[in-house]
Amino acid sequence: MxxxxxxxxxxxxxxxxxxxxxxxxxxxxxxxxxxxxxxxxxxxxxxxxxxxxxxxxxxxxxxxxxxxxxxxxxxxxSDKRYLLDLAKQGVAVVPTLFIEPGTQPIRGDFERIGGVVVKPAISAGAVDTARYEPHQSADAMQHAEMLLGQGRVVMVQPYLRLVEEGERALVFVSGTFSHAIRKGPVLTEPGVLDNDRVPHPDVARYTPTAEEVATAQTALAAVPSLDPPLFARVDLVLDDNRIPTVMELELIEPNLFLVDNxxxxxxxxxxxxxxxxxxxx
Missing domain, CATH: 3.40.960 (Endonuclease; Chain A)
Structure with a gap:
């Protein structure tokens, strides 16, 4: 506690x-x-x-x-393959490739113009997560192979550079928007796997745009439940066209940033x- x-x-x-x-x-x-x-x-x-x-x-x-x-x-x-369910229902999510254990990674999947993020599908607090610049595709693939060797499903996502303007975290209570914060980027150093990093750096109060709130509400509407979650946090980032995009939908044990709210x-x-x-x- x-x-x-x-x-x-x-x-x-x-x-x-x-x-x-x-x-x-x-x-x-x-x-x-x-x-x-x-x-x-x-x-x-x-x-x-x-x-x-x-x-x-x-x-x-x-x-x-x-x-x-x-x-x-x-x-x-608990398994971030829920992003596929959200995408099927028209929610704007970060494009994600999932690689199952027993599958051989393909080098081309790690060669993106802006670099990639590699992480396990079941994880919390950015554990075992790292980002890689385009010239580090071999390192990114090695990271994925390490996770696959542990029997874990791997996620490969494009690194969205506008995350450096801050991630938006929108908190909902019983389906109604409550408050939001903006925090600094977590994966600040490319090619570094650091499980001791601060998961929520530089937290500040934030007033989301109407578009950001609408995106978060669309994501929550896609949750497979008749009733809205008692609590929810929707983490957003702007894509290259500055469109709010869901990074994660936190429904298990999210920090709700209540100290200053x-x-x-x-x-x-x-x-x-x-x-x-x-x-x-």
Missing amino acids: HWDADLRLIVQALRDSGSIAEAVPWDAEAVAWDRFDLVVIRSAWDYAERIGEFLAWAETTARLTRLRNPATVVCWN PRGLERLAGSVFAEAREAAS
Whole structure:
């Protein structure tokens, strides 16, 4: 909990509203999850390293109580091949090639005019992710081969240079836009695989354009769920034509940047309280 500034604020806001709120590790032993009216996933930041265990926990917990976001959504969102589903539904996403284990990478897939980004399809916090300049295509291919050798699905994306103007992260609560931030680029050094890098550098409040909000709403409408997610973060970047494009759709355990957004905290706590009260009735 001491690593997650958002979590501390959420728990306190819920307690201030009269709720009984606890922060419990998802993998804690002998937890009776059915004693909670609502379980909200927050900083389960090790889920990608233990994906099988985590998804099994989510499915089991969802049978015992109300889980948010739902286990089906968590499972879908845990593998970035969901970008293919979004693209099929007309959402503007970063063009992505997925390479399955057992497939031999093709050098040409790593030769892009602006360079490429290589990362695993199941990952969080830019772990095992790097970008490569056009002359580093051999290094990019070697990176992909390393991941494939570990039995992991690989993503290859064009490096969109306008990310250097900042990534946009739009936060939604119960399907309604709440607030946004802009942060600096993460992959600042080409050809460097650095798993200790800061995942959210130079965070600043941001007012998104109407086009950016519309793009994010279109992405959320494509989520395979009847109800909107309790919380969601849509990460956008401008493509070469300055069109907002979805980089990632974060529905499992995103940083919601609530420390400097008291209204966002109020909205989230209110939605959590309402869902818990509904589940208890």
